[in-house]
Amino acid sequence: MAAKNWKLFWFIQKLNIKTAFLSKGDAFVNILMMLVNNFSFIFMWWVIFADKGTIKGWNFGDMALMFAISCMSFSLYAVFFRGTTELPRYIEEGMLDNYLCSPQNVLFAVSTSFSTFANWGDFLTGLLMYFVSGYVSFSGFFFFLYLSFMAFLLTYALRLILSTFAFYFQRTETLGHNIFMTFLIFSNQPASIFSGVYKVLFLCIIPAGFVSLFPVALLKNFSLGDFLIFTAGTSGFFVLSLIFFKHGLKHYTSGNRFGIR
Amino acid sequence: MHNIIEVNNLTKKFILKKHQKGLKNLFHPAYQTLTAVNNLSFAIKPGERVAFIGPNGAGKSTTIKMLSAILYPTSGEARVLDLVPWDNRQQLSYNIGTVFGQRSQLWYHLPVQDSFALIGKIYDLSEITFKKRLSHLVRLFEVRDLLNTPTRSLSLGQRMRCEIVASLIHKPKVLFLDEPTIGLDITAKAIIRNLIKKQALEEETTLLLTSHDTDDMEKVCQRVIVINKGKLIFDDSLSSLRDSYLNKKYVEFTTESGEKIRQEINTRQTSVKAALDKLVKDYHVTDLTIENPPMEEIIKEIYARGD
Numbered sequence: 001m002a003a004k005n006w007k008l009f010w011f012i013q014k015l016n017i018k019t020a021f022l023s024k025g026d027a028f029v030n031i032l033m034m035l036v037n038n039f040s041f042i043f044m045w046w047v048i049f050a051d052k053g054t055i056k057g058w059n060f061g062d063m064a065l066m067f068a069i070s071c072m073s074f075s076l077y078a079v080f081f082r083g084t085t086e087l088p089r090y091i092e093e094g095m096l097d098n099y100l101c102s103p104q105n106v107l108f109a110v111s112t113s114f115s116t117f118a119n120w121g122d123f124l125t126g127l128l129m130y131f132v133s134g135y136v137s138f139s140g141f142f143f144f145l146y147l148s149f150m151a152f153l154l155t156y157a158l159r160l161i162l163s164t165f166a167f168y169f170q171r172t173e174t175l176g177h178n179i180f181m182t183f184l185i186f187s188n189q190p191a192s193i194f195s196g197v198y199k200v201l202f203l204c205i206i207p208a209g210f211v212s213l214f215p216v217a218l219l220k221n222f223s224l225g226d227f228l229i230f231t232a233g234t235s236g237f238f239v240l241s242l243i244f245f246k247h248g249l250k251h252y253t254s255g256n257r258f259g260i261r
Numbered sequence: 262m263h264n265i266i267e268v269n270n271l272t273k274k275f276i277l278k279k280h281q282k283g284l285k286n287l288f289h290p291a292y293q294t295l296t297a298v299n300n301l302s303f304a305i306k307p308g309e310r311v312a313f314i315g316p317n318g319a320g321k322s323t324t325i326k327m328l329s330a331i332l333y334p335t336s337g338e339a340r341v342l343d344l345v346p347w348d349n350r351q352q353l354s355y356n357i358g359t360v361f362g363q364r365s366q367l368w369y370h371l372p373v374q375d376s377f378a379l380i381g382k383i384y385d386l387s388e389i390t391f392k393k394r395l396s397h398l399v400r401l402f403e404v405r406d407l408l409n410t411p412t413r414s415l416s417l418g419q420r421m422r423c424e425i426v427a428s429l430i431h432k433p434k435v436l437f438l439d440e441p442t443i444g445l446d447i448t449a450k451a452i453i454r455n456l457i458k459k460q461a462l463e464e465e466t467t468l469l470l471t472s473h474d475t476d477d478m479e480k481v482c483q484r485v486i487v488i489n490k491g492k493l494i495f496d497d498s499l500s501s502l503r504d505s506y507l508n509k510k511y512v513e514f515t516t517e518s519g520e521k522i523r524q525e526i527n528t529r530q531t532s533v534k535a536a537l538d539k540l541v542k543d544y545h546v547t548d549l550t551i552e553n554p555p556m557e558e559i560i561k562e563i564y565a566r567g568d
Binding site: 004007008011012015018019022094095096097098100101102103104170250252253254 | 275278322323326329330331332333350351352354355357359361364366368370371375378379380382383384385
């Protein structure tokens with residue numbers, strides 16, 4: 001089953017790339033615009049750090065590392081598994097029918113059904129920011145990839161949980177989108193500025209801390225305790241999202257809206 | 262012969278939020294239960310071509326969705342190819358095909374053959390099996406010229422032909438067709454009907470077809486199941502349907518003066534012979550034809566009796 005899903009995954013990626021390159025100019029301009037967008041944001045923080053030096057112990061290198069993790073994790077989600085964003089629409093319009101009728105893992109099929117090619121721009125930003133962060137090493141790079149992957153799992157899981165609300169309530173698309181955007185915004189703030197209640201909110205309710213706080217701390221000074229909390233937290237969230245989806249799917253009521261993939 | 266589809270007391274209820282004025286829905290939501298399928302039972306033998314008809318909201322699509330493992334039932338049992346659909350979704354899907362007239366399984370921007378290739382991969386077909394099968398279906402459904410056309414550029418009739426090819430790539434034993442001719446013009450409908458029947462006969466595929474077009478039923482199927490408000494109201498052969506509900510004939514005749522007259526004969530009250538004797542006595546008839554009522558009228562009557 002895993003081998004079949006893997007083969008399917010690559011075939012779908014080929015189709016996604018083919019779709020993106022129907023208009024070659026668009027694909028490259030979109031990636032370029034994503035890079036411009038990211039670097040204008042990073043430039044703003046660079047100016048702030050150039051003026052202030054540090055913010056509650058964080059310097060620009062720490063910020064660069066945080067950007068690297070958040071860009072990499074988000075790009076993995078958006079390029080390969082963005083179908084979860086479309087899930088509320090699929091549920092409300094009865095478009096899950098096609099996936100349920102085929103011998104695929106429904107969640108895998110839905111997740112890979114949509115991709116945004118422009119987010120390769122985020123992937124490139126992530127790599128670049130890692131190399132300018134000042135925390136570069138050969139083994140560190142592989143650890144950085146591991147942390148990015150786990151942060152991606154968390155990003156995916158949060159989006160999936162928000163999307164599964166549509167199995168139970170109507171018109172949850174906007175609410176889910178807004179909460180997810182809050183998560184992305186929090187994931188791009190220096191983790192050191194949060195304390196007290198905000199830190200609890202930051203780690204447990206909108207778990208952006210698992211994208212910004214832990215990975216940066218682990219890359220700077222490895223601690224087994226933090227590593228275990230990070231791995232357990234992101235994996236736990238991921239498993240929770242799968243349970244949410246499985247439970248929600250039993251409440252799927254289909255629909256008759258005309259539609260095309 | 263062993264049944265390929267068996268449905269026993271199948272029921273599906275939906276819980277819907279009632280519309281209420283103001284902000285009542287926010288604080289005190291009220292719900293109502295809608296019974297879409299109500300204790301439905303029937304069985305289908307391998308190779309049968311069955312029309313599954315009923316007015317809007319009768320529960321046709323809901324039944325098909327339960328049989329194809331899209332929906333869980335509220336109660337009752339069903340077996341398709343000896344499998345309980347909702348418990349064996351993936352296993353069952355290797356042997357069933359579905360065509361939903363309102364929905365596409367083809368990728369909108371990509372050439373049709375890319376969607377076919379993806380479906381081949383989804384069903385685990387080897388490259389050789391896939392090519393052989395596709396080549397056969399392409400010939401049968403005459404879609405060779407459409408293979409390189411993106412789905413968005415296909416006419417509705419062309420798209421439907423491709424949808425059916427897509428649903429047959431894995432050579433299913435049972436094909437569920439939910440309004441496959443919806444929105445098509447007369448010519449396209451005729452083509453689709455012929456192709457569906459041809460394929461079913463050639464590969465002995467069991468068909469369960471829902472439609473509002475009685476011609477779909479007459480041209481493709483041997484048997485009719487009629488449901489209304491989720492309940493079964495008729496289940497027999499097409500000829501039996503005609504016999505049970507055929508209690509009138511239409512006589513159209515031309516008089517000597519060239520006037521054309523159409524009269525209805527109620528065969529329960531008077532015989533056709535008696536009616537014609539009277540007609541010949543009353544008029545100077547130069548031409549005469551006797552017709553059965555159209556199938557649509559028969560169906561309308563079944564619905565009315567079902568109510």
